[in-house]
Amino acid sequence: MRALLVVDVQPTFCEGGSLPVEGGNAVAAAIARYVEVHRDRYPLVVTTQDWHVDPGAHFSDTPDFVDTWPPHGVAGTAEAAIHPALAAMLPDLSVRKGAYAAAYSGFEGVDADGRPLADLLREGGVTDVDVVGIAESHCVRATALDAHALGLRTRVLTDLTVPVTPELGERARAELAATGVELVASYDA
Numbered sequence: 001m002r003a004l005l006v007v008d009v010q011p012t013f014c015e016g017g018s019l020p021v022e023g024g025n026a027v028a029a030a031i032a033r034y035v036e037v038h039r040d041r042y043p044l045v046v047t048t049q050d051w052h053v054d055p056g057a058h059f060s061d062t063p064d065f066v067d068t069w070p071p072h073g074v075a076g077t078a079e080a081a082i083h084p085a086l087a088a089m090l091p092d093l094s095v096r097k098g099a100y101a102a103a104y105s106g107f108e109g110v111d112a113d114g115r116p117l118a119d120l121l122r123e124g125g126v127t128d129v130d131v132v133g134i135a136e137s138h139c140v141r142a143t144a145l146d147a148h149a150l151g152l153r154t155r156v157l158t159d160l161t162v163p164v165t166p167e168l169g170e171r172a173r174a175e176l177a178a179t180g181v182e183l184v185a186s187y188d189a
Contacts, residue, residue, distance in 0.1 A: 003044040003126045005147070006031060007106055007133030007140050007161075009086055010049055012072045012079035014134070019072035021135045023162040028085040031132050031160050034186050035089050044092050044124050046117070047082055048106035048133070048143065051075045051096035058102035067102075075099065093120055104142035107150070118150055128153040130189060132160035137168035144181045155182040157189055 009031060011017045014024030035045065050073030052058070060068035073080045075096075082094075095109030095117045103109065107117050121129070129152050131144045140161045147154040156176060163169025177183055 001043050001125045002041065002128040002130065003046055003121060003124065004035070004042040005106055005129050005131045005133070005143060006035075006045065006047045006086070006089070006091065007131060007143050008048055008050055008073075008135075009083045009133050010073060010080055011083055012050065012074075012077075014083060017072070017079050019070060021162055021164055024134050025083075025085070027132075027134060027160060027162045028083040032085045032089060034132075034157075034160060035086075038186075042130075044121075044126060045089065046093045046095065046106075046120070047086075047089075047091045048109050048117070048139070049073065049080060049082065049094070049096045050098050050103070050139075051080055053099040055098055055101055055103075058098070073098065093124075095120070104139050105146045106139070106143040107146040121152070126152065129155070131156045132186075134162060135164050136161040137163035137165070137172040141172040141176060144176055145179060148179055148181050153182075154180075155184050155189065157186040158183050159185045159187070 053075045059071045063069045097103035097109035129147045
């Protein structure tokens with residue numbers, strides 16, 4: 001069974017947010033259109049969210065944008081919510097990550113009952129995942145690498161994600177491809 005993992009599509013990572021990625025709002029809208037048309041392909045749709053309560057050194061007033069970042073995805077704020085473009089998506093499962101530490105992969109997240117994403121997918125009989133979201137170079141990359149490492153057949157739908165910078169995107173795609181993650185446009189999936 002194939003699941004769709006919608007990674008960190010939150011206002012905090014889109015234009016107007018506290019840690020914006022250029023093209024974030026457009027990716028949110030594109031994912032919403034894709035799910036509207038292709039929801040029947042996915043018995044399981046899962047969202048992940050950065051949901052920081054007190055992530056320690058992950059937040060900094062003088063961030064290096066490598067290991068430290070300005071505050072973002074603050075738990076309970078509108079910026080940490082799922083992007084409004086996805087309001088009609090109605091995911092089957094949602095996990096939140098990074099409450100008290102940095103967390104990039106959706107597999108570091110847990111649902112409201114504290115169950116890890118890997119367990120939820122295993123219980124759902126998932127064998128394949130398509131990964132989309134923000135940012136390709138960071139959380140999408142980490143989620144796809146972890147999915148592959150867990151033995152899931154993993155694809156990143158390249159037109160439904162956006163990197164922090166073009167250079168970081170190229171680096172992420174090279175690493176994903178070298179690891180065995182399939183890179184494919186959504187219209188070819």
